[in-house]
Amino acid sequence: MGTLVAFIYCSAHQMIPVAANDVAFSIHAVLVTSIILLQIAIYERGGQKVSKITIAIVSVVWLFAAVCFFIVLPSRSWLSLISIFNSIQVFMTVIKYIPQVFMNFVRKNTQGFSIGYILLDFCGGVTNLMQMAVQSIDQSSSVNFRGNMGKMLLCLVSITFDIIFMCQHFVLYPHKEPQVSPKSMEESIEAEPLVLSFDSQ
Known part of the structure; x- marks a missing residue:
């Protein structure tokens, strides 16, 4: 199937703009996500649970993907199926970011939110675009952008x-950081003796 998809894609775009690091990135994402899901399953979560909206969205997406697969199966139009999966991936990426944006907006703060992850994610996105741009310049072709819409x-x-x-x-x-006024600091110092008396011991 892979050879057939590659042949169809090359017929349409002259080249396949998928590098080894793209495959490695996908494998890495699957492995890390699997580890996180395992941690969610085995570690204490307190009162946290998966929302009904999330369960509904995931169920609908998997059902949609399965329906598309069985529709494509007779004609073996695998390239169309891959394009559909790319669209699903982009849609799910949008969905996963929205709740955090909304929560930050409602709470009017980002306390407890890992900005380090966002900075790394931003660097990854920028370097991905740079890779596509450099490849396009090197190959004198825009196929790395128009031929790989999912990645872009x-x-x-x-x-x-x-x-x-x-x-x-x-x-x-x-x-x-919470600001402590000089007056409150003086009151705190006066209220607490520096040396404990024998009666208080």
């Missing part, structure tokens, strides 16, 4: 939401 859209979506998160964290809702 994923990069743009990730970068867009990462910028929103960074604006929320550093500009809109910066974390401020």
Whole structure:
């Protein structure tokens, strides 16, 4: 099947803009996500649970993917199926970012939110676009962009939401340490003796 898909794709785009690092990235994402799901299953979660909306979205997406697979199966139009899966991936990427953006907006702060992950994600998205640009310049072709819309859209979506998160964290809702006034500090010092008396021991 892989050879057939490659042949069809080459017929349409002259080359396959999928590098080894793209495959490695996908494998890495699956492995890391699997580990996180395992941690969710075995570690204490307190009162946290998967929302009904999330369960509904995931169920609908899997059902849609299965229906598309069985529709494509008789004609073996695998390239169309891959394009559909790419669209699903982009859609799910948008969906996964929205709740955190909304939560930050409602709470008006980003306390407890890992900005380090966002910075790394932003760097990954930018370097992905740079890779596609360099390959396009080297090959004198725009096929790396128009022939790999899934990857390009994923990069743009990730970068867009990462910028929103960074604006929320550093500009809109910066974390401020609680300020202690000099007067309250003096009152605290006066209220607590430096040396305990024998009666209090």
